[in-house]
């Protein structure tokens with residue numbers, strides 16, 4: 001291996017030497033198995049009383065479970081890295097399955113803890129959670145108790161969770177199976193090629209409108225062929241959830257996603273009102289973009305159309321240097337961590353076959369290190385991916401010495417540091433060029449992101465909301481699902497999309513609607529984007545003196561609600577529109593600049 005290839009591939013041996021055949025990793029797994037067995041036994045023998053000795057034993061047990069949970073996730077993340085670096089490594093895939101099943105056993109033991117917690121009155125609870133072994137993770141335990149109290153009795157929850165494997169979640173697997181089997185014949189340059197839905201998706205960023213139009217037609221006809229199955233799955237999943245919610249006494253289908261997101265309904269409402277304010281500016285952006293693209297009717301498939309072909313290729317070294325330079329300018333600490341990640345080979349960036357697609361950051365809790373996975377072939381977008389994933393790595397680095405349960409942040413806050421880095425590096429790249437076409441291209445990349453959040457993601461939220469309301473009354477037909485989808489798009493896009501430009505079958509084509517782990521998996525994206533944008537605005541106003549505040553904010557993301565984090569570190573109230581408006585204004589300012597520049601080039 002030459003030095004360059006070496007530098008671009010990651011070092012997993014410092015975690016466990018020897019890849020999927022690692023003897024150290026094997027003994028690590030065996031210890032976990034023995035500890036899981038021991039935990040199950042000691043749970044059965046724990047006292048059910050509420051005196052000091054009993055609480056000592058319970059606190060000790062909870063701390064042991066925390067440590068065990070941390071090691072299981074560490075092993076799971078490591079296995080995941082192994083599968084990503086070599087998709088043909090069957091041993092690695094089996095190891096990952098094993099680790100996931102260990103996580104399941106851990107969860108099941110934890111329901112025993114929930115049962116005990118539920119039997120405690122508030123005074124006893126305060127004593128237990130104030131125990132020196134638990135007080136550092138009080139937020140986690142209070143949240144756990146709150147969640148347990150708002151569910152059915154533990155026995156029934158266990159039954160429902162057991163049934164959902166072959167019911168609720170099985171519908172999601174069936175959907176994935178159907179989506180995975182869909183293929184289309186795509187014609188380009190007179191040649192026909194067979195494409196999966198994932199490959200077809202890439203065609204929507206083609207500069208050639210005929211390609212985009214063909215991709216859309218093929219997408220609609222592929223999903224049209226399995227529309228009735230998709231409708232059956234969506235109706236069944238929603239029916240399952242609504243019945244479960246009823247049994248738990250939950251009235252709104254939004255309660256679960258809000259609990260998962262550690263978010264208040266008022267916050268969500270304030271955020272969406274601010275987003276709606278950007279409607280006129282979004283229309284201005286698309287008008288300017290239509291002129292640049294030379295089209296009259298803006299359709300669904302034009303959303304990711306590039307305005308021009310700018311060759312912004314960049315080498316891995318250049319990208320690393322650029323990112324480090326601007327991170328350091330804001331915070332030397334952030335720059336230093338990025339340098340460590342690159343020099344100590346935490347990053348797998350090599351462009352070679354046999355790797356998984358996409359990018360991610362894995363947190364190896366026990367080692368207090370991150371690993372970043374991506375493929376770097378020289379595109380500007382990949383420099384952004386690098387900045388993005390280094391943001392995640394910094395977030396983990398800041399939290400590395402906290403107790404494991406205090407490091408677990410919600411999805412809403414998960415993209416805070418990554419989006420922040422992207423904004424920082426994009427603005428640096430814009431300041432770095434005098435070429436108006438290049439500036440315009442960079443601005444478009446930036447605004448396109450906001451456009452996706454404000455229009456497409458908002459339409460998904462509106463659809464989910466309307467769909468669940470109607471589903472309470474009965475099954476929705478395919479036709480009705482399409483109608484609801486178009487109605488939601490009409491509200492979210494305003495008159496941006498032309499009358500022939502909607503995507504009625506989007507409810508079937510978008511896998512997020514079928515995700516059983518995270519219902520309403522649309523608003524967390526928008527929240528994360530705008531929250532980070534608001535923080536970025538504050539950073540710009542306050543300069544590098546903000547760096548310490550930012551670090552303190554990240555440190556608390558695993559032990560507070562979103563509202564509490566914002567109040568404590570930014571001094572803002574997320575339940576009112578003010579903060580969100582400021583974040584939206586930043587996007588509007590970019591659009592004004594885009595419209596102006598577009599008239600100059």
Ligand SMILES: [Zn+2]
Nearest residue numbers: 388392415418
């Ligand atoms: Zn991310």
